[in-house]
Amino acid sequence: MEFRVKKRLGHEFRVVHNKINRYISCFISEIGKSEALTQPQCHILGYLMAHKDTDVFQRDIENEFDISRATATNTLQVMERHGLIMRVGCPEDARLKKLVITDKGRDVFELFVPYFKKMDNQITKGFSRKEIEQLYDFLKRIQKNLDPPY
Secondary structure, eight states, rough: OOOOOOOOOOHHHOOOHHHHHHHHHHHHOOOOOGGGGOOOHHHHHHHHHHTTTTTOOOHHHHHHHTOOOHHHHHHHHHHHTTTTTEEEEEETTTEEEEEEOOOOHHHHHHHHHEEEEHHHHHHHTTTTHHHHHHHHHHHHHHHHTTTOOO
16 A cells, blocks of 8 residues: 655745755855854844835834744844844834844845845746746735634
8 A cells, every 4th residue: 555645835835944044054154153143133134224214113023024022022132232233212102113224234234145146046046037926926825824813
């Protein structure tokens, strides 16, 4: 009797996730040794760079990366201690603190830009432009499907 396991999308996503993490870890450990930079910190720096002309708050980081308040708080505190970001008071609401990337954070992030471009090129190697756009659409739909309530 033959035992066959059906293909599982969750498994395939996990494998891709692990491969991307290993790829990123290679160049983060190469470049980020002096800063002890982690993957989440690197992604947050990228988000802040992409949104440098708008106010970004902790809740934006929580939403963008689908992380808990506690995780965001801990990560941002470490980044602040390392001088990668600053929290600046918001005149409209004293309870809110804007997240601002520092010159050091900008410099560190700029070191990673070529590696992220290389990774994106590697991931999409052999895909047409249309297929890449479709892939983004599919991934967004999957993310939406996995938003609560289930």
